[in-house]
Amino acid sequence: MAPMAPLNASKTAINPQEKEEKTSYSRSFTSLPVDVLLRVFQWTDSSLPRMKLVCRHFYNIIKEHSQALPMIAIERLSINGFKPQHGLPPNMLYFWIEKVTQDRRFQKKTFLSGHALIVDGQANSDRPKLSELLRHIKITRLLHFHQMALNESLLTELTQPWIDLSDVFMLDFYFVERDASVENGLRQLLAKVNPNILNFAANCRTTPELVADYFPEHMSHPSLPIDPVELNDAHLIWLINQRDYTLKNLTMLSDSTSISIHGIIDFIHCWLRKNPDGFEKMTKLCFGKIASSRQEIHDATDCQHMIDTDLSDEHAAELVSANLRDPTRLLHIVCRYQDV
Amino acid sequence: MIQLCSNDDPPVSFTVPRKAVELSKTIKTMLEDLEGFDMEQTPIPLPNVDAPTLELIVKWVEQHQDDPPPVEKPRVEDDDSDDSDADDDQEPEVVIPEWDKKFLPTDDEQKNQLFKLLNAANYLEIKPLLDIGCKYVADKISGQTVEWVRDYLNMENDYTPEEEAKLKEEIAWAEGL
Numbered sequence: 187m188a189p190m191a192p193l194n195a196s197k198t199a200i201n202p203q204e205k206e207e208k209t210s211y212s213r214s215f216t217s218l219p220v221d222v223l224l225r226v227f228q229w230t231d232s233s234l235p236r237m238k239l240v241c242r243h244f245y246n247i248i249k250e251h252s253q254a255l256p257m258i259a260i261e262r263l264s265i266n267g268f269k270p271q272h273g274l275p276p277n278m279l280y281f282w283i284e285k286v287t288q289d290r291r292f293q294k295k296t297f298l299s300g301h302a303l304i305v306d307g308q309a310n311s312d313r314p315k316l317s318e319l320l321r322h323i324k325i326t327r328l329l330h331f332h333q334m335a336l337n338e339s340l341l342t343e344l345t346q347p348w349i350d351l352s353d354v355f356m357l358d359f360y361f362v363e364r365d366a367s368v369e370n371g372l373r374q375l376l377a378k379v380n381p382n383i384l385n386f387a388a389n390c391r392t393t394p395e396l397v398a399d400y401f402p403e404h405m406s407h408p409s410l411p412i413d414p415v416e417l418n419d420a421h422l423i424w425l426i427n428q429r430d431y432t433l434k435n436l437t438m439l440s441d442s443t444s445i446s447i448h449g450i451i452d453f454i455h456c457w458l459r460k461n462p463d464g465f466e467k468m469t470k471l472c473f474g475k476i477a478s479s480r481q482e483i484h485d486a487t488d489c490q491h492m493i494d495t496d497l498s499d500e501h502a503a504e505l506v507s508a509n510l511r512d513p514t515r516l517l518h519i520v521c522r523y524q525d526v
Numbered sequence: 527m528i529q530l531c532s533n534d535d536p537p538v539s540f541t542v543p544r545k546a547v548e549l550s551k552t553i554k555t556m557l558e559d560l561e562g563f564d565m566e567q568t569p570i571p572l573p574n575v576d577a578p579t580l581e582l583i584v585k586w587v588e589q590h591q592d593d594p595p596p597v598e599k600p601r602v603e604d605d606d607s608d609d610s611d612a613d614d615d616q617e618p619e620v621v622i623p624e625w626d627k628k629f630l631p632t633d634d635e636q637k638n639q640l641f642k643l644l645n646a647a648n649y650l651e652i653k654p655l656l657d658i659g660c661k662y663v664a665d666k667i668s669g670q671t672v673e674w675v676r677d678y679l680n681m682e683n684d685y686t687p688e689e690e691a692k693l694k695e696e697i698a699w700a701e702g703l
């Protein structure tokens with residue numbers, strides 16, 4: 187389309203200085219209104235937090251509207267109170283990225299099912315606040331606090347309105363020092379999350395504790411230590427057959443073990459045969475598993491499917507307690523695999 | 527046909543089919559308000575749009591005048607409904623059509639023209655053009671360093687070194703995700 191002179195050219199003449207200001211204004215990216223900038227930010231995916239570093243204007247917009255912007259899904263977030271240490275635990279194979287800052291160490295691990303983020307160091311410090319760390323994160327499975335103080339400050343941070351805990355399957359406080367004055371903060375937290383997802387260290391039985399309780403002969407003979415990695419399917423069945431064996435509220439086999447998915451399935455079936463009433467109220471089992479093949483991932487999926495459907499549907503009602511039909515899954519398998 | 531005038535001195539005017547120009551909600555509303563006047567003889571001045579930008583706008587609306595109308599959805603800032611159905615709340619994926627990819631001024635030396643086009647599309651309320659422009663800029667800055675984004679968007683670092691260090695700590699977790 188060829189441009190043509192306007193009919194009322196003289197009426198629309200603009201002062202050059204005014205025009206320069208107008209032109210400068212209208213060509214600037216930041217002159218766009220907030221709702222348009224938000225449209226840009228909503229498509230920046232995992233780069234969104236970085237956009238806050240560009241300038242104060244971006245920071246204020248993203249912070250003010252964080253709840254309207256897409257969040258980054260993290261499957262598991264662990265906050266560890268102890269000082270950052272280098273090195274990874276043995277027997278664990280991950281694809282991971284590490285970033286060390288002045289106060290913290292961040293490890294990002296990528297599994298087939300999603301990302302895990304581990305933060306070490308000074309979670310209660312004000313540099314920066316935990317609530318700012320969590321502003322753009324949507325945790326889809328586990329939020330885990332380890333070796334730190336559970337105090338009013340931490341609970342206040344967790345109950346900030348922009349923190350989304352709606353999809354958290356388990357909120358785990360492990361080896362935390364519980365401050366006596368946290369009742370009010372806990373009440374606020376309970377108003378925000380389903381109480382069934384809360385777990386405290388006192389209720390937790392982990393792999394080393396199981397070993398200490400049920401394989402004491404190994405513990406008393408240092409020459410015959412039973413490393414968690416040696417814990418196998420036969421041990422699980424042996425455990426079930428012990429008369430005094432009871433499941434604590436949370437049983438975690440979270441270390442790298444030799445227990446197979448089929449062993450977990452047999453364990454569940456044996457337990458149900460032994461205890462027709464099913465699992466005690468609030469029982470949670472968590473099997474951490476480093477898969478050695480893709481087939482194990484499929485087996486784990488099948489096992490989780492059995493837990494979600496076969497054990498909790500109407501046909502199995504005579505076998506399991508009502509707890510298993512609770513919408514909150516009581517049995518949970520974390521199966522990890524790295525293609526090496 | 528409708529005449530649109532740029533903010534240049536002297537102004538430059540473009541003659542555009544009414545159907546095409548009505549892709550601009552701003553101009554469509556104006557034409558509806560002035561129903562009864564002979565708008566074909568009255569140029570519409572656009573004080574926020576210069577001639578090169580207006581030429582791009584005219585080219586785009588003429589190309590898209592026969593497109594089906596976009597589905598109306600509230601913008602992010604206005605969307606305060608408490609509809610909990612996540613599927614309904616999700617914005618449809620914006621895909622930049624091939625013609626538009628060639629149309630957008632995407633060379634680095636043309637970036638100021640792109641920003642002027644975005645401002646004009648916003649002023650004239652041409653949502654589909656604004657969407658593809660925003661999507662293009664979002665794709666362009668995603669994954670880039672902060673310094674690169676500042677340079678691309680012509681922005682100054684207005685943080686103190688202390689503030690910047692604190693912010694880097696705040697977002698450190700997101701690096702590499």
